Amino acid sequence: MSLTRPEQVHAGLSLEDPPEPPPAAVTAPLSGPIEEYTVVHTGKPRGKPKKTIVEDQDEPLIDHTVALAKNSKKTKRLLKQQQKRQQKASSRVRNFLELPAELLQEILGHLLPTDVFRISQLNHATNDFIRQNEVAIAKDIMDRRYWVLRKCLPLPVPFHEVDETSKAALLNPSWQEKMNINRKPYQHIKPTDPQNVCSCPSCLLAWNNLNVVLDFSFFQWHLNHREPIPMIPRGTTPEWNVELIEAHARVIDKAMRSPLSYAAVLQTHLNSTTGTLLRQVRFPPKKQPIHRHNKLVAPLPAKTVHPIRLYHVTEKDAVEEDDKFLERDGKPSYEFPFHRDNYYSLLAYVPNRKWSKEEQRWMYYAQGSHERDLTWVRERFTPVDPPKSVEEDLSVRHLSQGWLTV
Template identity: 40%
Template sequence: MRKIEVSDDEELGALEDKTEALTLHSKRTERARKKQAKKVKSTKSQSQNLLDLPYELVLDILALLQPSDIFNLQRVSRAFRDFIVQDERRIARSITSWRYVCLEKCFRLPILMEDIDPSIQPYVQSPNRQELLTIHKKPYQHVQPPDPTEICTCLTCLLRWSSLCLIPDFAHWQKNLDVGEPIPMIPRGSHPKWNQTLIASNADIVRKALRSPLWHARLFEAHLDSTTRSIRRQSANKGNKRRRFRMEKEDMESGSDLFLERSGPPSFDFPFHRDNYYMLEAYLPNRGWNVEQERWMYMPAEQHDIDIRYIVSWAERRLNLR
C-alpha cells in the first residue's frame, strides 16, 4: 500500500480560524457602556437646541410667542436668558407689531425725568407748578401717585402713568368679575394695608415697563386678556343693551387686538373707582373715532413734547413778570 504524503501547505490550508472576541460581562463595563450612551444622547440633544438655528430664524420663532412665554423661556437656561436679555427690545418690538397694534398707541410710556433736558427739569419740577397739578395728582384708591423725581409730570405723562397702573389693577380683579364676587369696598378716607400693598405692586410693574420693553408688552398682554373677558361678560349680560365691540371667537383666540380697530363705543373715560370695573368693557384711552374717515385717531407720541414746550413757556413768562 502506497503512503500518501501531505505537504506543509496543504496542512496549513486545512486549518480553520475559530477565534472570536470574548464577551465581557462585568458591572464595570456595563457602567462604562451606560455612561457612553448617556454622553452620546446628551450630545444629540444639544445639537437640536433652538439656539442652534440661524439667528434671524430664532427671532422669528420668538416673535410668535406671547410676552409671558418669553419670560418663562428665560428660566429654561442661562443661554436662553442671555439671548433674550441681549435682544429684548427687538423681540418685544416683533411681538407688539402684530399682537398689540392698538394697545401700543393707547398706552404709551411716560417719559423718565432722567431723559428730559437737564436745563428744563427745574421748570417741570418747580414747586409752583406742582401746586397747579394738585387736581391732576389727586390720589385714587386704585392708583399710586407718581414720583415727580422719577417721571415727567406734564399732563400727558401723568395720564399715561395712571392708565398704565390701571392695567394690572383691572387684571387683578378679573376673577371676581367673572364669578360675580364683589370687589371689596374701601370706606372714604381709609387706607387698608392690603390695598396699599396691591397698588404698590402695580406701580412696581409699571416701573419695570418704563425700562423694559418686554414688561411693557406684558402689560399689553394682560390688558388684552382683561378686555376680551370684559366684552364676553357684557355680551352675556342680556340686560345690557349698550353698544359694544364686535368680538368673534376667532378674535378671542388670535391673541391679537386687531378687532379693537373696528368701530365701537368710546372707551377713553378713566375708571376713577373700582366700581366702574363692573360695567367696564374696554378701556382704551388716548383715541377717538373720526366719523369722516371712519377710523380711530390716536393721540400722537409727540404730545409730551408739546406739553414740555408749554411748561417752558409758562416758566419763562413767570420769570419775566418778576
C-alpha cells in the same frame, strides 16, 4: 438502422460501455394461494445507536466572528457618499441657540410675552440672548399683536431722559402745585414721584392709565363670578390695598425700563378686554332673576345675550390673541375710571383715540403729546436764575436802562 461510431458519440453514448438492456417486466402470478406471514419486532435498534449531545444551557453562545476589513477604493468611495447623504438629511444643530440670531429672533417674535419670560428661565444662555435682543423681540411681538393698545396706552417717560431745561421747569414749585390735582390720592393708583417719572400732563395720564389696567385685571375674578369688589371706606388705607397699588407701581416702573414687561402689560389688558366683552357667554348667570315685588311669582326668563357686542368680538377673535378687533367701529373711551365702582360698567378701556366719521377709522392722538406738553411747560415755568451778587444785579439794571454798553 444501426448507428455508426461517430453517430453514437454524437448521441452521448460511450464506445466502451455498451447500452444496458431494458429491465424485464415483472408480472404477478395470475393464480395461486396467498401466503400469510407475521412480522415479529425484536426490540433491538437497527444499526449503531446515535450519540446524544448534552448542551450546557448555562453558558451563552459567544460569536467570535470578526467582520472583514473593507479596504477597497470602491468601498471607501461609497462610504463617503453615504456619510454626505446622512449629513444633509440630519441637521447639525443640536441646540436652538445654535440657530442664526435673526431666525431665533423671528421665532421668539411670534410668541406671547409671558411665553418669552418662561423660555428665558430655561438656562443662563437663553436668558442672556433674550436680554441682549429684548428690544427687537418686544417690537416684533407688539407689531404683530398689540399695535392698537401700544398707541392707546403709551409709557410715561422716565425723568432722567428729560433734558435739563425741562427738568428745571417740571420741578418748579408753581408747576408741582398745579399738578397736585392730577396726583390726588386715588384709592387704586399710587401717586407718581416727580424725581422718577416725568410730571407733564401726558406722562401723568399714561401712568394713571397703566395702573388702572393692572388694577382692572386684578379684579376680573370678582367681575366674572359676580362677586362685589371690596370697597374702602373714605379716609382709610388698608394694608392689602397699599401692597396692591405698590405692586402695580413696581410693574409699571419695570415696564418703563423693559420692553418685554411693557408688552406683558398690554397682553394683560387685552385678556381683560376680551374677557369683559365675552363675559355673558363664558360666565352666564346661574340663577334666573325673580320679580322684585312678588317673589312667589314664577321667575322671569333669563336675559338673552344681545347678538351684537361691542366691536363685534367673537371667541375666534379671543383665540387669535391680538387686538385686531379693536380697529372696528365702537364706543370711544373718554371717561377715566377714577374709582373701582366704574369697573362694573367698563367694557373696553381704550383711551387716547376717537372715531373719524369722514375717514371711517380711529384717529390716535397720544403720539407727540409729551413733546408738546414739555414745550408748553418750558415756556411758562422755566425758573429765572437770580443774580449771584449785587454788582451783577446793578449791571443788569444798567443794561436794561441803556446806561452801559457792551
